[in-house]
Amino acid sequence: MFKLNLKIALRNLWRNKSITAINIGGLAIALAAFLILMIYVTYETTFDKDNPNYNHIYLVGRKSSAFQTNFTPPSLSKEIKANFPEVEAAGTIKHNFFEFAINKDANTVFAKKHIFIEYEAAKILNIKPEHGLTQPAGDEFIFYLNKPYMETLFPGKKDDKPEMVSLGSKSAGHTGKISGVIQTDAHSNIDFDVLTVVKELGKGENYGYNNYFTYIQVKPGTDIALLTKKIEKMYRANTAKAFGEPDWKEINSVNVFLDPLKNLHLRPTAGTDTNYKVVLAISVLGLLMLVIACINFTNLSIAQAAKRAKEVGVKKVMGVFRYQLVFQFITEILIQCIVAGGVALILAELILPAFNSLFEINLNIWHNNTAIFWQLPAIIMGITLIAGIYPALVLSGFRPALVLKGNFQTSRQSYWLKNSLLVFQFAVAVIFIVGLFIINSQLKYMRTQDVGFKAEQVVAVKNMAFFTDPKVFEPVREKIMQIPGVKSVTVANAIPDGSKLGKNGYTAEGKKETLGFLDVDFDYFETLGISLKEGRFFNRAFKSDTVNSAILNESAVAKYGLVNPIGKTIRGCSMDYKIVGVIKDFKSEGFENAVEPTIYSLNNPCGNAKLEILIKIEAQQMSAALEGLKRQWSSINKLDGDHFRYQFLDELYGRLFKKQEQLQAIFFVAAMLTVFIAVLGLFAFAKYVTNARNKEIAVRKVLGATDLQILKLLNSSFFVIVLIANLLGWPLAYLLTKKWLETFAYRADMPVTPFVLSALITMGLSLLTVSIQASKSVKAKPVDALKYE
Template identity: 65%
Template sequence: MFKLNLKIALRNLWRNRGITFINIGGLSIALAAFILVMIYAAYETGFDKSNPNYDRIYQVGRSMQDLKTNYTPPPLAQAIKDNFPEVEAVGKMKSGAFELPLFTNEGTVFTQNFLMADYSATQMFKIKPDYGLEKPKGESVSLFLPRAYMQTLFPHKKDNKPELVGLASKSAGQSGEVIGSVFVDPHSNISFDALYISNDLGKGEDYGFNNYQTYIQVKKGTDIYNLEQKINKLYQTELAKNSGNDDRFKSTTIFLDPLKNLHLKPKTGSDANYKVLISVSVLGFLILIIACINFTNLSIAQAAKRAKEVGVKKVMGAYRVQLAIQFLTEILIQCIAATVLSLIFAELVLPGFNSLFLVNLTIWQSNSSLIWQLPLILFFITLIAGIYPAMVLSGFKPAAVLKGNFQTSKQSYWLRNSLLVIQFSIAVIFITGLLIINSQLKYMRTQDVGFKADQVIYVKNIALFSDPAIFEPIREKIMKISGVKSVTVTNSIPDGSKLGTNTYAVDAKKELISFLDVDFDYFETLNIKLKEGRPFSKEFKTDAVNSAILNESATAKYGLTNPLGKTIRGCDMDYKIVGIIKDFKAQGFEKAVEPTIYTLKNPCGNPKTMIMIKIEESKMSETLASLKNQWLNINPKDGDNFRYQFLDQLYGKLFQKQEQLQSVFFAAAILTIFIAILGLFAFAKYITNGRIKEIAVRKILGASDLQIMKLINTSFFTMVILANLISWPVAYILTKKWLGTFAYRIEMPVLPFIISALITILLTIITVSLQATKAVKAKPVDALKYE
């Protein structure tokens, strides 16, 4: 019997291959999206999951009035270990982004993200160097590098003995010992490209040195809330012993953040990743459900063709269960085909997905759980897509269907109508959203940002040039190279980095404002417009000592109408304001330009190391070549490697997040409109099938093709208009909220709403008319003939 049913199923699918193709194809695309979302979700929630103590590791953090931080003082770890037996282990780490060249005669690498960890922290996180890890003795520090770096530095290394590497610049003559290579797990919260392991960290530093991450591993069954309270009490007591009665410290409390939350929703950082994951998961799930329902609808639209078969089989004594199982099996076969196809689709889309979300996922290796999840999903979609058609089909009354005057019921119309409206509403929201994102991005790309990053290169450097007098000879050497227009050095480049803030006072009015330490020609290099006064100039000896330039926002904050010549005081210095510049958007479009003071000398700022060079466009490549050749001569302290980046590319990275959002919306818009059209297709087919007799009669009575087209289209037209009306306010509120995250944004445009309405209406009319044409073109006699 199974063989015969299979034959019926396959012959049926083949006879309606157009519909079969659409049905399986639609489901498989939705399923592919769902599989990608699942892999992504498994990856995002799986950080450090391979650690056997995953559930028992917590990060210790401090909560202050308006800030939560994971920077903790080093003695806290030992105090916790000494006082609470439920804490099995404690570990300390310190990490930072700091580019350091390491070199041998064979090659050079630049470490950018160092991690210092004490021995117990490496044990807790299962960080295992390739040839094992001996507990460092005494005060010694062992350096380990990732395998790729070791390969570059020591390509011929066969043994596992420590090696010497040069540090920083050759001229500095410093060297250090590398113990060996270490595997860096990309799927861990602990990331680094240079690892320093020592016995202990932060020895001799007291509770004022909040520079370390502290991790604890607790015993099974520990009451975390209780432990948190106890650690907090301990911290307060220790703090009081160390720093007396400073009120600022008293309001600081301790919290514990589980390891499993650190990647997605750390208490000390943004939970944006978590929100993205949740929304993407919900979207993926919705798409799959809707695709299943569409599948159901299409199957039922085809049901009339199977009615006779059901009737005949029932007459011959088939049980309803048998028939239901037969139809479920048929749908299972289609779902299996869809699953196989979806894996192929997912594999095809994965590279794009990876580069969009900056991950490196694979369908098979990274996620073995897919192997058991996939059959479950298959079972699940077969049930949602199959139960209803199986019930409907197996429930046909043979006495009715075998007479040949079979009509499918109309009772579920409202359900399908509303489903269709919902599908189109979702599609309209995504299309509108996509169009508005496009407009804002276009605005961001064309809007004047107040400075010109084109043809400006940022040269990486670790030599310190805080004093303009030290930088002057370097500037002179660089300026001699043909094609160089101007040179400057600063401690922060306009790539969206947040500037340091400090309190400055003008006429006793104290304000917290940002500061930026620059050198001569900073404003010229970036082509920043002066509003009044003058830029820094070597002709004024005082500029290198105590001149300051403010931006417009700063003068506004202080309410200065005539700022030039006034004194601004901060960091124990008195500056004279010599110029006011126009605001420029160094932070991108999301944050308003911050009130900023620009000075040459600032004892409170970080040292100036970041060199910026403006180069003539026509001479770019030769100038870069000359700079590279002469760099050691120009910058003897860090001249081995001329490393540069184009400033406009760095600034462009500020747009990356929005471009990512744009891509997600693009994919979602395409997917949702596709699925909505698929649903519409099924529904239109169903409706026209049900009205074939009506159409035939109308035609015989003299209706024109156009009139019949209109007749069929009207109800769908109404539904799409309704969907637009529903989703416009939703899209408006959501995009308004999104635009609200930008300090500089477009006015809410009207056009996207109209365009998405036009797109959906047009697609609807095309889809429905395709179906209607068949009914209209058919000979009315055929429809009216008995059997």
């Protein structure tokens, strides 16, 4: 019997080839999208998950009303370990903030993401050198390279003996010992290419040297809130001890937080949760697509019902139980779902490379997610039940006395359900269309809006020599300026690529505020084309500029409420600065965050080393100038080395848009797919409805209706459906996009056109789809439809 049912199912599917293809195709597309999105979401939410102590590891951070940061003093981890028995282990990490070269003979690699890690932190974070983690003795540095670097430096190396290399510029003569190869894991929060394991970091540095990340591993069952309070109390007491005259008000304004390892990738306390929101949005999106496909499936299966009614009636009078019929129809739907699943896997495999390049990751259906072997069948079973149970019940519920009479028409009662499912599908499509247009308009706004500085033709040069003192940088600048095409040169401790500024407290007119600080050199504002609001830029003609001159941005002036700020004094880092200029705000951190109130100075004892060289070059002479810089680099900048490496500032800044561009791409695809699936559903549904109304159409024609009138008649009901879908979709789309726009400090106004366009697009498509279907019925001769069977 099963075999016979299977045969009937296959013959049936084959006979309605077009509808079967629509059914399976729609489901397969949605399933493929769902699969990829789920693999991506799984990837994003499982960073470091393979760490055996995943749930017990925390990063210690500090926050106040003015800042949130993971940077902590080096001694904190030892103090935590010594004082709190519930902390099983604690250790620190320090990121190297400059790139350096590692040379062996003619081969060179650049350590781009070098980190120093304490032995204990390495144990907590499950760092695995190829031959096991060994404890450094005393002041020993154990230096590891990742595999590609090792292979570049020592091609053909077979043994695992340590090797000597030279570090940085060859002429500088620094050497180091490579202890071995280390496994790196892109799927981890601890991202590095070169790693140095030490016993203790930051010896001799105390509170105030907030350059270290403190990781702790707690014992299972620890009360984290309580531990946080205890650490906070200790931190405040030790801070007070470290500074002679403690400012208790300031000390007490700083809170300690423990950020669990599982939050660090997507929603760190000291950072944005944009990624988390994007991942959340993507999961919802994947689910929605699947739901729409299921609805489509249900709708089409019911639409087919009339064709199966006779079979149901006959089988019932043969003595078939209803559950047997339900089982039969579910089996049919299962077959389609399995085929769709297979097609979906193929589609996913085809789409994945494009997805990977968009998100700059390397996902693989089979490797990242072995769970797929049970997940996919489970999903298919789930869809079968969700999409199949209702049609199966409807079909198996036909009463033989009605069905077998001959002129059977499915009741109009189930229309409201089909119609509301169709409304739902189109409403979702409307939301995606509106969303897509609004994302587009915000991105267009971001690309065309004046960011307050000009990143074009500015080259950011990688450099590991400290140019904190303007006198040291001056000869380097002079040499660079001699290269034809170079317009200006400067050095600073950060570049406007979205990187966060360091922060410190400054007092002006008796008011103390936290400001971001940027340590610059002469020509910084000129190089970046930043506009002056009042006063002047830094200038070599003023001797005091290298001592205590400062420039504020508009936001900083507003924060203090300064009137006529030029000439006034601002105090910070135990020195008095004289304000010599005010610049217009520029969006160095992109559009999501408001411009940071910032102080710019040449001399900042509390600042960070100036390493970032920025060079503005004439557009026409760009390649020649870069060539010249490359050739002369070792003589221009002896301390840095033999390799001139640069990036274009506009490209670096453009990366800030990357997440939003990814979202745009995802939305584009999702909008296309949902519209496509909705239209597929409408296509089949229209076919069914027009077929069911064939007799009515024939009667109307006999009564004298023109083709156009009948087309209008058939379209009108669908028109209403799409209209309702738009009316339902708009407010939801408005709320969602408004929420999204609110994540930007600088955003475009909510436009009206997307809403109008979504209506036009959905209505145009439905008009086209229905008319194509209806034209067949309209053209048919009335006699054929009216003939009595």
